[in-house]
Amino acid sequence: MNGSVRMGRVLGVPLRIHWTVPLLVMLFGYSLGSGTLPATVPEQSNAAYTVAGLAGALLFLASLLAHEAAHAITARRKGIEVQSITLWALGGMTEMGRPGTARAVFLVAVSGPLTSLVVGAAAIGAGIGLDAASGWAVPAAVLIWLGWVNGVLGVFNLLPAAPLDGGRLVQALVWWRTGDRDRAEGAAARGGQVLGILLIALGWISVLRGVFGGLWLAVIGFFLVIVAGAERQHARLAPALRGVKAADAMSAPVESCPDWFTVERCVEDQAVRTHHSALVLTDFEGHPSGLLQLPRLARIPPEQRQTLRVRDVAIPLSRCTTCAPDDLVQDVLERLRPGSGLPILVTDGRQMVGIITVRDISRIAQRHALRRRESG
Secondary structure (H helix, E strand, O other), X not given: OOOEEEEEEEOOEEEEEEOOHHHHHHHHHHHHHHHHHHHHOOOOOHHHHHHHHHHHHHHHHHHHHHHHHHHHHHHHHOOOOEEEEXXXXXXXXXXXXXXXXXXHHHHHHHHHHHHHHHHHHHHHHHHHHHHHHHOOHHHHHHHHHHHHHHHHHHHHHOOOOOOOHHHHHHHHHHHHHHOOHHHHHHHHHHHHHHHHHHHHHHHHHHHHOOOOOHHHHHHHHHHHHHHHHHHHHHHHHHHHHOOOEHHHHOEOOOOEEEOOOEHHHHHHHOHHHXXXXXXXXXXXXXXXXXXXXXXXXXXXXXXXXXXXXXXXXXXXXHHXXXXXXXXXXXXXXXXXXXXXXXXXXXXXOOEEEEXXXXXXXXXXXXXXXXXXXXXX
8 A cells, every 4th residue: 555664474474554553543542542541540640641542542553553463373274365454544454365265255254353362351351350350540541442443443344335344255155155256355445435425425425414524434435435436446347357468458669768868858759659557667677677668758857857867867777566467367357466557567577568558458358348249
């Protein structure tokens, strides 16, 4: 996810923290310390409320990590590669390969909410026991709050809508019943879009009634709509891309530009004649060295174009998505790295042979749709 920083490893999996996480900690810490705790345990010092609120927020962050770690552990046990765990303002995300069976989808999905529910029950029990045994009311209240929040988190994640874990459970069930993975993914994604729209509507109704916490629901709903829409699009594309090699999908010949050209020369000699929104850069030996996005080129001030080299404003090859001509397009799209994406550079060794753009993917999908209509 863009905007995240790697912060070590958890169970051997890279852990990334998004820049919104400190905001999440401050939000929950302030809400707990200024509202929940004073109402639950009155007549305590402000310092006690502040420290307890911050501790509660950090414990909640740890419980989010436990939720995602459960996904990662289960996935690895089922032979699924886990790339990273990312924590951000709306929870967490475990980046992993696609499970190969409906059973694997079910087990990976259910592990997270079950972990949250277990953590929630344990925290509530610990809070009640601590209060009864020692009378430490503030720490006990923090634990009970942590338990209820994890309970809500576990139940919310079980809602039947992708990308929530409940949506994955729907996907597993439909896949198991029909044997059609694409249909299962589409059903879960539709549920995500419906739930997202409902949350947006509920959030705005709450705001209009003076409950500004409804903005949080609206943000979550918007996120669900966007991600579920992308997953639904993926489910529609999957049948069209199945079995298609990069060599059959790419555009060739490739429109390129020497990476030592100035921006001004590139614009005059290459950019104005290209049919794509990007140019492949080549080094002195003719090997690909990067990708130049034309919108980025257009934003360069005129006074810099005579001296600035295009390689200084391009995406280096190490950060581009590349594949071999015999690679399956569907597999390449599934292993896209965070921050990367289309176009995909098709290389044979160190030689550039083609490029796969959004237009190429769209063309394949349109041809597949025409074939289905003809056969129908």
